[in-house]
Amino acid sequence: MxxxxxxxxxxxxxxxxxxxxxxxxxxxxxxxxxxxxxxxxxxxxxxxxxxxxxxxxxxxxxxxxxxxxxxxxxxxxxxxxxxxxxxxxxxxRPSVWEMYRAGLKARLDDVATQGGLRRDWEAACKGETGIDAFDHWARELVDTGYLHNHARMWFASIWIFTLRLPWELGADFFMRHLLDGDPASNTLSWRWVGGLQTKGKTYLARPENIAKYTEGRFNPKGLAGFAAPLDGPDHPPRTAPPEPAIWDTKRPSALLLTSEDLSPSFLFDQGLSPLTTATWHDAEHVSPLAPAPHLGAFKQGTLDDVTSRWGDRLGPVTACADASEIAAWAAQTNAGQIVSPFAPTGPTATMFAELKPLLAAQNQELVTPLRRYDxxxxxxxxxxxxxxxxxxxxxxxxxxxxxxx
Ligand SMILES: Cc1cc2nc3c(=O)[nH]c(=O)nc-3n(C[C@H](O)[C@H](O)[C@H](O)COP(=O)(O)OP(=O)(O)OC[C@H]3O[C@@H](n4cnc5c(N)ncnc54)[C@H](O)[C@@H]3O)c2cc1C
Structure with a gap:
């Protein structure tokens, strides 16, 4: 690794x-x-x-x-x-994430009931397809948690157009293994390769391109020579961008740190002085299947790093596993508001949606300041x-x- x-x-x-x-x-x-x-x-x-x-x-x-x-x-x-x-x-367009998760669930049901699909999906994930370049990248991803951008494009293209596997299963394989797995970059890049993102425009992996940009390490045979765009609905209508949160930094507060933003100094610069802090990471939520062990370990390591770097500003730190544990932790504090950096569309935002009513029921508010950059x-x-x-x-x-x- x-x-x-x-x-x-x-x-x-x-x-x-x-x-x-x-x-x-x-x-x-x-x-x-x-x-x-x-x-x-x-x-x-x-x-x-x-x-x-x-x-x-x-x-x-x-x-x-x-x-x-x-x-x-x-x-x-x-x-x-x-x-x-x-x-x-x-x-x-957050519903594109919901569509991906619903599609993934349906494809995983297919894997459970269709022996041929299960065999081909397992061979692709284990790097046992017989396409040397593809098999190498599957193993590199599992071993290291990282792939070069061009390899991601070739891999996704071969997965969809040569192996004819559902794109959602490929996106999920990436999310379970990539240390940088990201709901937006990953889902939308897979959609782009398959011709769902830029309507009608697909990405075809060509052997000569792979040979050139791997400097001859690979020159795979038998790749699809044509990439017909996948079928999918039109882009949903746009929702409004999130509004910057208006919040009172002087109100007694507790801090919630998640995998979305581990540089909380922008909150301290605005005057936040938390009584106490909780941490939560999303490794178990990136997929309905189990994440690679290296993903959970990396995410936990990032949380340990931030809590040790900012130890003098955070108060006592509690690790929480889910929304109800966070609500129970919050109930023990004297904080009227739980402050956490804004979570973009994905598993953390889904957890926040669960957490908000639990906090409201105990007269506490979840406040999610948005960075100026975003x-x-x-x-x-x-x-x-x-x-x-x-x-x-x-x-x-x-x-x-x-x-x-
Ligand atoms: C099918 C597919 C799936 C992908 N899934 C993810 C994912 O889950 N998470 C993820 O972070 N990136 C994803 N990418 C984008 C890109 O491959 C990686 O961000 C990049 O390879 C990271 O390596 P790097 O830091 O060495 O990039 P560099 O080339 O050094 O680029 C610097 C930074 O720019 C950003 N960046 C570069 N290329 C892209 C890109 N195409 N899209 C978005 N951001 C980019 C990243 O933050 C990266 O760290 C995916 C691309 C494809 C084609």
């Missing part, structure tokens, strides 16, 4: 090591999958940290734009904003990335502390 030390210190040292590569090396090399242990040659491998906001998008952009001009680091900056765009897009960026995720991308220079200008040269 490649070591992803779940700490902010590790994320900062990875960031520092990557900084010199964020312009030319990244622009020229980012499509090359160099193989396990060699990815940092051309990509940052920061996603497990950014996903949990051990290091935030703003931290990364500030560091990159402190060293490079926007035009020279444009590619890297755009990739960081891809995450933001996907999160915003799903936040404006409040500024998400409302622009209305159409495709091309349109969103045009806003990047302006967004960077609006973000405090980010200077564009």
């Amino acid at each position: 490649t070591q992803f030390d779940p700490s902010r210190t590790e994320s900062l040292s990875r960031m520092t090591a990557f900084l010199p590569k964020a312009s030319k090396t990244y622009a020229g090399g980012r499509n090359y999958d160099n193989g396990p242990g060699l990815h940092t040659k051309s990509v940052s491998v920061l996603s497990p940290y950014i996903r949990h906001r051990l290091i935030t998008e703003e931290d990364v952009l500030t560091a990159v734009l402190g060293r490079h001009t926007l035009s020279s680091a444009e590619k890297y900056v755009q990739e960081v904003f891809w995450r933001t765009y996907w999160k915003g897009w799903l936040q404006l 409040a500024l960026c998400w409302p622009h995720a209305t159409h495709g990335f091309f349109k969103f991308k045009e806003k990047i220079p302006k967004l960077i200008g609006q973000l405090k502390g980010l200077q564009v040269a």
